[in-house]
Structure formats: structure tokens, C-alpha cells
Amino acid sequence: MVATRQPATRRRRSEEMVDTAGIPPETLLEIYETMCLSKAMDDRVWVLAHSGEIALAVSCHGHEALQVASIYALRRGYDWMVPYYRDSAAALAMGLTPRDMMLAFFARREDSFSGARQFPNHFSSRTLNILSGSSDIATQIPHGVGIALASKMRKEDRVTITYFGDGATSEGDFHEAMNFAAVLKIPVIFLCENNEYAISVPRRKQMAIDDISNKAVGYGMPGVSVDGRDVFAVYRAVQEAAARARRGEGPTLVVANTYRIDPHTSNDPDRFYRDPKEITEQRKHDPVLRFSAFLNQHGFLTEEQDAAIAARVAAQVDEATDYARSAPQPVPEDAALYLYGN
Amino acid sequence: MAVIAMREALNQALREEMTRDGNVFVMGEDIGVFEGSYKVTAGLLKEFGERRVVDTPIAEEAIIGTGIGAAMLGLRPVLEIMTINFILVAMDQVVNHAAKIRYMFGGEVGVPVTIRTPGGGGQQLTAQHSQSLEVFFAHVPGLRVVAPSTPKDAKGMLKAAIRDDNPVIFIENISLYNTRGEVPDEEYLIPLDKAEIKRPGRDITFIGHSKGTLLALEAADRLAQEGIEAEVLDLRSLRPLDCDAIVESVKRTHRAVLVEEGWPTYGITAEVSATLMEHAFDYLDAPVKRVGGIEVPMPYSKPLENAVIPSVERVLEAARSIL
The missing domain is CATH 3.40.50.920 (Rossmann fold)
Incomplete structure (x- = not known):
């Protein structure tokens, strides 16, 4: 993944010289490895979808930095994550494994999210505090506000982060949830992943403003707009929003600006609506390459470490694919399971 | 008679009605440049331009609400809701408004809007993309609800729906878009109330x-x-x-x-x-x-x-x- 290779023997410069937003070196490598894992998973499921082994792939390529950094800015395993369907890197950062995800992509009985009932990218985990996603747009945003409301009522200092795309800000659910959360000072972080497209519709046809964070003004909450391909910018913004929420000061809208490198899904012929040259240009700003270059440049990542990470990631993706491929299918007699509680 | 696919029959109906009546326009998510998630609006943007082929933000309630407003002023909006599953956030506009406005205005103002939307399953699109919700609409007085099964019926009924003075919920099926059938070469309409x-x-x-x-x-x-x-x-x-x-x-x-x-x-x-x-x-x-x-x-x-x-x-x- 390293774009500009440095001699393996080079020692890191003094740490004070480099501002890493207070993230310790070993955590920087963890963040990087999670981003690489997400990228490798996306590449694999894309191939599996096009070879017909799985029905559908959704990739978060271009979103890795903002998703992983935003989760690392929270208390993982304590705070709540309310995702939309493009949040697979965030889910990995929360602690889901490639095997968890592959079992869902292959729609196997053992799939821990739903026993092969849900869409594959709609991962969830009660133990990791990840809410199951929705195919409908923006509907998770009020759910996130509700989960945060419950934390507040129970006097916990848990915060909830809810993710959505630029297109979701056009829906009524977004507006109602933003207003509601601001009025009731609910400890929630609204994280808008602006990737410039909602399926085929470019952002300029989705809204008449350039900076999405301006939307916060009308609801009476802070809005910040950051480079979504910059791990540190996102980390700082989410950390501050979380601190504000834990102080009882209410919600923040964080807009992380990036670009959707892959099509909407593996079924989306994106050449219909965007110039391949545009994608080629945006690939130069790939957040995974950018972060690896940073780590390498500042001596946090050696060539050996990078190779070891690449090998670990590849092995994990291979193992997960093989395991899920040979796992048993669900049985039709179980179709009605989980419809009602007692 | 030509043998064509359901999606093409629907496309012909839209094109013919837009050509016939300047008040007819189409509006929905990803219907212009992208030509619709199921390609029913293929070629319409090129032929009729952005004024009459309107790509909207992701806002189903606004799509139907503004469609109702335009219809009250005499336009003939044909609204596409990408899947019937997504119409649920706009049910207030459909049930409390489209279906009741004529009655509540004592017959003075009608809502000649057509809402096209596909339901059905079978494509591994799961719980929120595979429903058949026609009964939600068929329950409501003031709406017309149709769900054709052949390209011929689809074309004739969509044309009739657009000309109808009432709100019509026109339900398509994702597994039928590629089904083929004979469609008359000459213009025809199929009534909206006959089995x-x-x-x-x-x-x-x-x-x-x-x-x-x-x-x-x-x-x-x-x-x-x-x-x-x-x-x-x-x-x-x-x-x-x-x-x-x-x-x-x-x-x-x-x-x-x-x-x-x-x-x-x-x-x-x-x-x-x-x-x-x-x-x-x-x-x-x-x-x-x-x-x-x-x-x-x-x-x-x-x-x-x-x-x-x-x-x-x-x-x-x-x-x-x-x-």
C-alpha cells in the first residue's frame, strides 16, 4: 500500500515533530490495518459479485479514512454506531470480522447478523453496539437519536454516532431528527459522508448549497466540514463532537467530504452518469494510499511492517471467503424464525 | 404487432403521452441521466429536456406532494417512486391528500397524478425492497390502483392512467420488466376498471x-x-x-x-x-x-x-x- 517507499532501516523522527491528533503510534498502525482490510474486503466482494458467487456487493472505497477514524475517536464497544449500508470499514473498526461479513455476503445460515435474512452490508451486533442498517434512506438517523435519547435518560455518558450520505440529507427523516436532537440536547453525532453521488445524482442536484455543514445552522447545533480523506481531521472533529455530547451540550453535524470511487453497488453501471476520467483523478486521492504515505514518511510504518499488514489482511480475507463459501445454507423451514418475540 | 418487453412498453406509453400532451411530465429519483433504476424512462431526458424530465433529490414525500400541487393546477405529473417500498414515507401525501382533495374541495379541484412504482420480489433484494404493498392503496377510496401483467396491458393502462382525472397508483413488478409480449402497432387505451x-x-x-x-x-x-x-x-x-x-x-x-x-x-x-x-x-x-x-x-x-x-x-x- 505504501506509495513512496522508504528504506526499511530508517528510524522514526521525534514524535513531537508530527501532529497525530494524540493518536499513539501503535493505534495509527491499527487504524491503517483496518483501512487496508476494508479495501481488501471490498475488492474481494466485488469480484465475488461479478463472478456470480454472491448476489450483491457494496463498497466503501474512498470512505475508509473517515469511517475508521471516526470510530477510533469514540469509545469502541461502549458508544453506539448507527450505520447506513456503506459503513463496512466503520463496522470492521468496531470489531466485526471479515468472517462475520463474508457469512452475510454468502447468505449462510451461520451469518450472525440475521441468519441470511438481511442485505449483506446491513451488518449488526448487539454486543458491539452496531445497529442493523436499512435499505431506505435516512431512516436510521431518528433511530440514532432515539438510542442517544435512551442513553441520556439512563444518565449514561454513552454517545451515538449515526452515519448517512449526502443524498440522505434531502429526506424528511434527516431534518426531523436534526431538529429533535438539537431541541432535546441529545448526545448524538450526525456524520454525513459526502461522497458527491446518490446513485447517479450528483450533489449539486441534491442540494443548492456547497457546504453541507451549513445545514446545522438552521437547527441550532454546530456544523463542521472536514476533509474525509484525512484521518486526523475526522478524528479531531468527531472527538470534539463526542466531548460536547458527553458534556450534555447536544448534537453536532460533522460533514466528512470524500468521493465514492466505486459504483453505488455492483449492479450500478456508473459510466452512464460519470466520466471515468473523474474517477481516475479521484483515485489519486485514495485515503488508504494517502495514510500509508503519511505513516511511511514520518517513520511510523516500515516497508516490512507494511508487507506484514498486507499479508495478514490477504490471509484474513482468504480465510473468511473460504469459510463462508463452504458454510451451510439456511433451511427453508427456518424462514419464519425471528418474526415475533415471546 | 411488435413483440416488446414490459419496460419498453411502459417507455412507449410515457413517450407517446408526453408527445401528445405538453402538460405531461415525469419526475423522480435517478430518472433523467440514469434513465430510472429499471430503465423505464430511457431516452426521455434527451427527447423532452430537463423541464419535463425532472431528476429530484431523495425526497419521496416532496416528489408526491409537489406532484399533487402541480396536478391541482392542471399539469399531468407522472411520478416514479424507485420502489414501492420507498413510498411508505410519503403515504400521508397519497392517502390524506391525493385520494381526498377532490372530495374535500367539493369536486372543484382534482389531482390527475400518476404514481408509477414497482413492487414484488425474487431478486434477493430483501425485506425493504421486495414487498407487494398494493393492498395499502387498494383500501383507499379516491385512488385508482392498477397492476398489469403484460406489456400490452401495461402500455394501454399507463396511457389511460395519465389521461385519467384521478390519482392512479400504477404498480409495476421488478420481475416482469423483461417479460415480452405483443403490443399493437396502432394507438390504443385499456380501461382502468376491467379484468x-x-x-x-x-x-x-x-x-x-x-x-x-x-x-x-x-x-x-x-x-x-x-x-x-x-x-x-x-x-x-x-x-x-x-x-x-x-x-x-x-x-x-x-x-x-x-x-x-x-x-x-x-x-x-x-x-x-x-x-x-x-x-x-x-x-x-x-x-x-x-x-x-x-x-x-x-x-x-x-x-x-x-x-x-x-x-x-x-x-x-x-x-x-x-x-
């Missing part, structure tokens, strides 16, 4: 709509090999329901199997069954049988999805239980 016998028979009547009709036709073919002649009645319109056609057929065959892709509880088949009880009870030689989707949210897994969606085998099983 049609798609296959005549004397021994039993299968009644369905949309994909249910296709399952019934396949089941009828299979029974014909055994010398049993099933009649297939395609409802086409769900509101109003063509009660006369339903009763007339069953009076002749004395047996009925009702088929729908959606959940049968309080479903279209429940309404048809009640119609038969009220108007054909004395002619029935066996209980009315219903075949529908298993009553769970649609699962993603292919084996589970296959178990949940109604099949030809289940139609045959129901028929054999009363023959």
Missing part, C-alpha cells in the same frame, strides 16, 4: 394480478396436460375491482384459486374471496383457495426467498385440493 380473461377454461378459475397472473397461466398450462382446463382471470385493476368479471367466471367454473405475490392476510385475494362469498356462493362447488407469499419479511438468502415467494407448484397444489 380480462387471459386464458379461457371450464373446470376452475385462477384469479390473479401482476406476477400472480403469470403463475396462474403457467399452472393452467400444466393442468391442461392432464386434461383439466383452467380459466385465468387477470384482475388488472385492483381499485375498482371488476366484481362482475370475477363472479361471471366462477359461475361457469364453480371453483376458484386466488393468487397474489403479497401476503394474503387482508390481501387482494381476501377481497376477491369476499366478493365470491357475497355474489357467487351458490355456484361454488368447493371452498375458495388462496395462494400468496409466506407471511414474513422477504429474506435475502436464495433458498429462503424461494420458500417464501409463491410458486406454480403451490398454485397447482391448491387447485388439486379442490378439483
Whole structure:
């Protein structure tokens, strides 16, 4: 993944010289490895979808930095994550494994999210505090506000982060949830992943403003707009929003600006609506390459470490694919399971 | 007659009506540059321009609400809701407004809007993308609700829906867009309130709509090999329901199997069954049988999805239980 290779023997410069937003070196490598894992998973499921082994792939390529950094800015395993369907890197950062995800992509009985009932990218985990996603747009945003409301009522200092795309800000659910959360000072972080497209519709046809964070003004909450391909910018913004929420000061809208490198899904012929040259240009700003270059440049990542990470990631993706491929299918007699509680 | 796919028939209907009447325009998510998630609006942006082919933000309530407003002023909006599953956030506009405005205005103002939206499953699109929600609309006075099963009906009924002065919910089916059929070369309209016998028979009547009709036709073919002649009645319109056609057929065959892709509880088949009880009870030689989707949210897994969606085998099983 390293774009500009440095001699393996080079020692890191003094740490004070480099501002890493207070993230310790070993955590920087963890963040990087999670981003690489997400990228490798996306590449694999894309191939599996096009070879017909799985029905559908959704990739978060271009979103890795903002998703992983935003989760690392929270208390993982304590705070709540309310995702939309493009949040697979965030889910990995929360602690889901490639095997968890592959079992869902292959729609196997053992799939821990739903026993092969849900869409594959709609991962969830009660133990990791990840809410199951929705195919409908923006509907998770009020759910996130509700989960945060419950934390507040129970006097916990848990915060909830809810993710959505630029297109979701056009829906009524977004507006109602933003207003509601601001009025009731609910400890929630609204994280808008602006990737410039909602399926085929470019952002300029989705809204008449350039900076999405301006939307916060009308609801009476802070809005910040950051480079979504910059791990540190996102980390700082989410950390501050979380601190504000834990102080009882209410919600923040964080807009992380990036670009959707892959099509909407593996079924989306994106050449219909965007110039391949545009994608080629945006690939130069790939957040995974950018972060690896940073780590390498500042001596946090050696060539050996990078190779070891690449090998670990590849092995994990291979193992997960093989395991899920040979796992048993669900049985039709179980179709009605989980419809009602007692 | 040309043989064309359902999506092409729908496309022709839109193109012809937009050409005929400058008040007709289309509006929805990803319908312009992208030509619709199911390519029904292919070529329209190029031919009619951005004024009449409007790509909207992701805002179903606003799509339908603004469509209603424009229709009240005399335009003829044809709104596309990407899937019927997404119309639920806009149900207030459909049920409390589109359906009631004429009545609440004492007949002064109508809402000649057409809402096109596909339902149905079978493509591994799961719980929130695979529903058959026609009964939600068919329940509401003031709406017209149609769900054609063939390219010919789809074209003739979409043209009629656009010309109709009432709000029409035009329900397509994602698994039927590629089905092909003959479509007349000359212009034609198909009424929005008439069922049609798609296959005549004397021994039993299968009644369905949309994909249910296709399952019934396949089941009828299979029974014909055994010398049993099933009649297939395609409802086409769900509101109003063509009660006369339903009763007339069953009076002749004395047996009925009702088929729908959606959940049968309080479903279209429940309404048809009640119609038969009220108007054909004395002619029935066996209980009315219903075949529908298993009553769970649609699962993603292919084996589970296959178990949940109604099949030809289940139609045959129901028929054999009363023959």
C-alpha cells in the first residue's frame, strides 16, 4: 500500500515533530490495518459479485479514512454506531470480522447478523453496539437519536454516532431528527459522508448549497466540514463532537467530504452518469494510499511492517471467503424464525 | 404487432403521452441521466429536456406532494417512486391528500397524478425492497390502483392512467420488466376498471394480478396436460375491482384459486374471496383457495426467498385440493 517507499532501516523522527491528533503510534498502525482490510474486503466482494458467487456487493472505497477514524475517536464497544449500508470499514473498526461479513455476503445460515435474512452490508451486533442498517434512506438517523435519547435518560455518558450520505440529507427523516436532537440536547453525532453521488445524482442536484455543514445552522447545533480523506481531521472533529455530547451540550453535524470511487453497488453501471476520467483523478486521492504515505514518511510504518499488514489482511480475507463459501445454507423451514418475540 | 418487453412498453406509453400532451411530465429519483433504476424512462431526458424530465433529490414525500400541487393546477405529473417500498414515507401525501382533495374541495379541484412504482420480489433484494404493498392503496377510496401483467396491458393502462382525472397508483413488478409480449402497432387505451380473461377454461378459475397472473397461466398450462382446463382471470385493476368479471367466471367454473405475490392476510385475494362469498356462493362447488407469499419479511438468502415467494407448484397444489 505504501506509495513512496522508504528504506526499511530508517528510524522514526521525534514524535513531537508530527501532529497525530494524540493518536499513539501503535493505534495509527491499527487504524491503517483496518483501512487496508476494508479495501481488501471490498475488492474481494466485488469480484465475488461479478463472478456470480454472491448476489450483491457494496463498497466503501474512498470512505475508509473517515469511517475508521471516526470510530477510533469514540469509545469502541461502549458508544453506539448507527450505520447506513456503506459503513463496512466503520463496522470492521468496531470489531466485526471479515468472517462475520463474508457469512452475510454468502447468505449462510451461520451469518450472525440475521441468519441470511438481511442485505449483506446491513451488518449488526448487539454486543458491539452496531445497529442493523436499512435499505431506505435516512431512516436510521431518528433511530440514532432515539438510542442517544435512551442513553441520556439512563444518565449514561454513552454517545451515538449515526452515519448517512449526502443524498440522505434531502429526506424528511434527516431534518426531523436534526431538529429533535438539537431541541432535546441529545448526545448524538450526525456524520454525513459526502461522497458527491446518490446513485447517479450528483450533489449539486441534491442540494443548492456547497457546504453541507451549513445545514446545522438552521437547527441550532454546530456544523463542521472536514476533509474525509484525512484521518486526523475526522478524528479531531468527531472527538470534539463526542466531548460536547458527553458534556450534555447536544448534537453536532460533522460533514466528512470524500468521493465514492466505486459504483453505488455492483449492479450500478456508473459510466452512464460519470466520466471515468473523474474517477481516475479521484483515485489519486485514495485515503488508504494517502495514510500509508503519511505513516511511511514520518517513520511510523516500515516497508516490512507494511508487507506484514498486507499479508495478514490477504490471509484474513482468504480465510473468511473460504469459510463462508463452504458454510451451510439456511433451511427453508427456518424462514419464519425471528418474526415475533415471546 | 411488435413483440416488446414490459419496460419498453411502459417507455412507449410515457413517450407517446408526453408527445401528445405538453402538460405531461415525469419526475423522480435517478430518472433523467440514469434513465430510472429499471430503465423505464430511457431516452426521455434527451427527447423532452430537463423541464419535463425532472431528476429530484431523495425526497419521496416532496416528489408526491409537489406532484399533487402541480396536478391541482392542471399539469399531468407522472411520478416514479424507485420502489414501492420507498413510498411508505410519503403515504400521508397519497392517502390524506391525493385520494381526498377532490372530495374535500367539493369536486372543484382534482389531482390527475400518476404514481408509477414497482413492487414484488425474487431478486434477493430483501425485506425493504421486495414487498407487494398494493393492498395499502387498494383500501383507499379516491385512488385508482392498477397492476398489469403484460406489456400490452401495461402500455394501454399507463396511457389511460395519465389521461385519467384521478390519482392512479400504477404498480409495476421488478420481475416482469423483461417479460415480452405483443403490443399493437396502432394507438390504443385499456380501461382502468376491467379484468380480462387471459386464458379461457371450464373446470376452475385462477384469479390473479401482476406476477400472480403469470403463475396462474403457467399452472393452467400444466393442468391442461392432464386434461383439466383452467380459466385465468387477470384482475388488472385492483381499485375498482371488476366484481362482475370475477363472479361471471366462477359461475361457469364453480371453483376458484386466488393468487397474489403479497401476503394474503387482508390481501387482494381476501377481497376477491369476499366478493365470491357475497355474489357467487351458490355456484361454488368447493371452498375458495388462496395462494400468496409466506407471511414474513422477504429474506435475502436464495433458498429462503424461494420458500417464501409463491410458486406454480403451490398454485397447482391448491387447485388439486379442490378439483
